[in-house]
Amino acid sequence: MIEVVASMARGPVFLAGEQMECLITFTNPMSHLSTSASSEMLAWASAQIHCQFHTSEHRVALPTRGNKQDVQAESDTVLIPSRGERGQCVLDTPPKILFCDLRLDPGERKTYSYSEVVPVDGPPSFRGQAVKYVYKLTIGCQRVNSPIKLLRVPFRVLVLQGMPEPPFPQDEGVSPSNPFLEEEEVSRRDAQPLERALDMLMVTTSRRSPHMFNITNTRGKVAKFCIFKTVYRLGEEIIGTFNFSEGEIPCLQYSVSLQSEEEIQEQYQRRPGQAVSVTGHGRHLESCLHTASSHFSLPIPLNVTPGFSTDVVALRWRLHFEFVTARDPMEPPTVLQNQAEVTIWAGAEHVDVDTFSWNLHVVM
DSSP, rough: EEEEEEEETTTTTETOEEEEEEEEEEOOOOSSSOOOOOEEEEEEEEEEEEEEEEOOOOBBBOOOOOOOOOOOTOOOOOOOTTTSSEEEEEEEEEEEEEEEEEEETOEEEEEEEEEEEEEESOOOOEEEESEEEEEEEEEEEETTTTTTEEEEEEEEEOTTTOOOOOOEEEEEEEEOOOTOOEEEHHHHTTTTHHHHHHHHHHHHHOOOOOOOEEETTEEEEEEEEEEEBOOOTOOOEEEEEETTTTOSSSSSEEEEEEEEEEEEEEBBBTTOOOOOEEEEEEEEEEETTTOOOEEEEOOOOOOOOOOEOOEEEEEEEEEEEEEEEEEEEEOOOOOTTTTTOOOOOOOSOOOOOOEEEEEEEEEE
16 A cells, blocks of 8 residues: 655645645555565556536536547546536646656655646636536556556635736746755745735735715615725725715615626536526624714625636626615704703604615736
């Protein structure tokens, strides 16, 4: 028996175009239960990245595929990384051989380093209602006269829209080598491409450009809304303010939801005019009767996927507003000056209301 362990030193999240590094260890364990152990021979081992594409048959109509088989016979020596996987393999990198003809004595282990640039022309990792894009590092190895065994390591890929290609130029080969360069400086040099990408993201999302909107319904103005910017990054908070003092129509309650829209491209829709799939990721609800101003703060989860578009699906983000307004004017309670007794104000038992909604798209 051979144990295979894969370890990604920098974690399981990568930007498209970033260098992935993984340490893969092969061990011939020595069991304390066995009285005798023998050496193991591995014919070969290789690794490669692939992206698997899943769709919902009820929402996506893909062209029919041929009778291409991804079943691998036990006698084959060619690695098929998507063997046994659901869906289609839409992207894969060339396989890299880790070793050939490896002999491991009992208790012996060997560690190999795998490195590959995450492709920049692929989609981001995404798990939607109709479409899924899943990235995996597949490690295949074969013992002599045995079937191929696969180890799949899932990881997440983020795509920065508008990043120049290639975002992480591999220019180390043309730079002079310095044998006296300390390890800290080497690691800092390797981190520069990632830092440049993150700096670009910070600059893009830090620009403030306040947008003002007049919230109205069929009967008049309800409030004035201000949002400080419309471009955000993961983990950031979306902050907006309402000014009800300028409104003509009393607002009893409002809610703001962060939602994603998953739209299948027209040529792949199962039904004509198919509705967009909407998923909620946070909601703020507040009562605001007789309130001059109010604000909300919605955090963007770190595990969501920023907006993107492929031939099959487009993902967009929006703020969904819902307002509850009164049909008749509602006078605020009056408090007399120098009033010694405590006054309790009770809300109306019945109020005729109107509801309406509004969507504001944001960029992530």
